[in-house]
Amino acid sequence: MSANPATVAKCLRFNAGFTQADRDWIVTQFATLDARLATFDADATDLELSVKDREAKGQRITLECRIAGWPKIVTTSGEEDLRAALNDVRDDLRRKLNDAKTRQEPRNNKHLRVNTPPGQAQAPTDALAGAGTTTEER
Structure with missing residues (x-):
């Protein structure tokens, strides 16, 4: 973990359509991202939130996440x-961060390790081959 962990409160910037008056309730709504962001350094992490045509029928929310050394992640909602649109981009960003983290560090993901498929026993070693025990008895 980083000495200066990233959080929504530290890294969120507003672009078009939001004001600093919106900040507190949006940071609260995005708080579930903090656990995922905490593995990154706050100085190397940037979240940018914007809305086009706020509160109109064609409203479009965009949340961009930039982390040093990673490709930019962009999530949008129509x-x-x-609030539903903000939840949508938040949840999509969390999913994309999880996916990117898995691709970036597969050695730490037990689902990507090569294991013996279920139902296939590993071949016995020479020492156990003549011991008269079956795989199920061990």
């Missing part, structure tokens, strides 16, 4: 309700 939900008409502002």
Whole structure:
């Protein structure tokens, strides 16, 4: 973990459509991202939130995440309700961060390790070959 872990409160910037008056409730709504962001350094992490046509029928929310050494991650939502749209981009970013982290560090992901498929026993070693025990008895 980083000495200066990234959090939404430290890394979130607003672009078009949001004001600093929106900051507290949006940071609270995005707080579930903190656990995922904490593995990155705050100085190397940037979240940028913008909205086009706020509260209008064609509203479009965009959340961009930049982390040093990683490709930029962009999530968008066309939900008409502002809070629903924010939840949508938040959840999509969390999913994309998890996917990117898995691709970046497969050695730490037990699902990507090569294991013997279920139902296939490993071949016995020479020392156990003549011991008269079956795989199930061991």
